[in-house]
Amino acid sequence: MTTLSKDASEQAAVADVLRSGATRPPRPNAVASSLSFGWRALLKIKHVPEQLFDVTMFPIMFTLLFTYLFGGALAGSTTAYIQFLLPGILVQTVVMITMYTGVTLNKDIEKGVFDRFRSLPIWRPSPLVGALLGDVVRYSLASVIVLILGLVIGFRPDGGLLGVVASIALLLIFSFCLSWVWTMIAMIVRTEAAVMGVSMFILFPLTFASNIFVDPQTMPGWLRAFVEVNPVSFLVTSIRSLMSGEPDATKLAVTAAMCGGFLLVFGPITMRLYNRKT
């Protein structure tokens, strides 16, 4: 052999790590592997902080814009309107941002690293669940920004800290479950622009044709019929009830059921598409 001694030592070093890698640790469970992927999502935020633009700027823009645009006309004053609007605008902001989950995943999944994830002996949904857990951190940040801004411009929740925390928790659960719709779209549609387009087409009616901005009493019958079955309306009513310190158990139960529905319908469809993706 004409192998140089440097090459030989490199080969020996590789042989060493192969020997020490021969003992295989026990497989991680579903929670542990999902959390590892959640850690990946947080690392990506650390390295690419620009991706926080949507969760910081959108909330500020939405809250200020809608409060001062509609406040005087709809409720007589912005201070009066913010009491009604804030829970809704909180939902609007976060639900709108969930769209980026699909956009990001669509781009991410095209990369070679997903081949590696898919070839690992782990719980199959964990890369997706982990990505969504990372997004929950982004949604929390957006929620906190809306709330602080709301408090500054006059929002006073009667439900106190407990009501606010419970509201945000419910919103995060709803967003996590709703996001499976976007993950499904991310698997079907080819480009991120198309994911954005399809998601917008669903999100606009879902957020605007709701009880976020105005009381449905003033709407024509056909629109009211939609608004009253819209999952976002149930969520907004539930959050208003929590914020005001008078939890509406029925609406909360319906909202929880809808969350479960999103997860149970769109989760398996997403996973089926993910497993068959080439």
Place this chain on the structure above:
Amino acid sequence: MPAIETSGLIKRFGDNTAVDGIDLSVPSGGVYGVLGPNGAGKTTTIRMLATLLPIDGGSARVLGHDVASEADAIRGKVSLTGQFASLDEDLTGTENLILLARLYGYSRPAARSRADELLTAFGIADAGSRQVKTYSGGMRRRIDIAASIIVTPELIFLDEPTTGLDPRSRNQVWDIVRALVGGGTTVLLTTQYLDEADQLAGRIAVIDRGKVIAEGTTGELKASVGAGSLHVRVLDPARRSEAAAILRTILSESVTEEADPVALSARLDRTSSVAAALPAFEDAGIAVASFAIGQPSLDEVFLALTGHPADDESARTNATERTETSS
């Protein structure tokens, strides 16, 4: 038991049959080379064997497990280094390895020390805290392979591990492959380069249009192709056809005029009298820039085995590649 055994393996993308009845038997231990041009179906075959793509027909067993029904058992024993960056470009090298080690079940501190150990062994410890997107091609290949041996696999798939690398990085990858084999891991590697297969592989399968067209040891394969080939570059392109005529007379072999206007190539068998060509050029007053005898190239292997050059494929197979990457 062979490490891999396939029978009539088929994969279709729409109307296109990317893998059209592949039969392979890859013995345990050593390197098995899968040689073929772009779009021949190499990557698709590997992806099916690594359980990333469902198969459309035939059967395949990897380390004794069926790819269709026992995918999870296979995933626990094999690893894959894809043709394109199979790490997260936004994360640092260390973070990537820690993430994967955690996914294999290492505790947080154990994952950290395993990552450091691998980076050091692969000579990229200095780059551990840099994002992978800043890595050179050679470093990226090394960390890709490091990521594949966090837990030592019984079988590793390397998809064109040296494509696009400079000669030094290529040699480093070859050394790593030899170390893997020394440690008892079976390596299945795809390549477009005959000399790579020759350097590393004990056995080779040549794939074309989704089918195995030749299989055997490197010696057997080369014997079927001829001893090698002659590559001549003349100084004056205007005199190339004259030079080609001289070569034809001397070698009594067919001589190919390459796309490069000064280049000629010819297949050689053992009895060819190559040495007579240089004086003949001198007598005719044809100046020669280079005159080299080399291993048969993949094109020549294809010409010998299929009667058509590998390039013929590109138009048709580009369509295949597109389907593979976009669907």
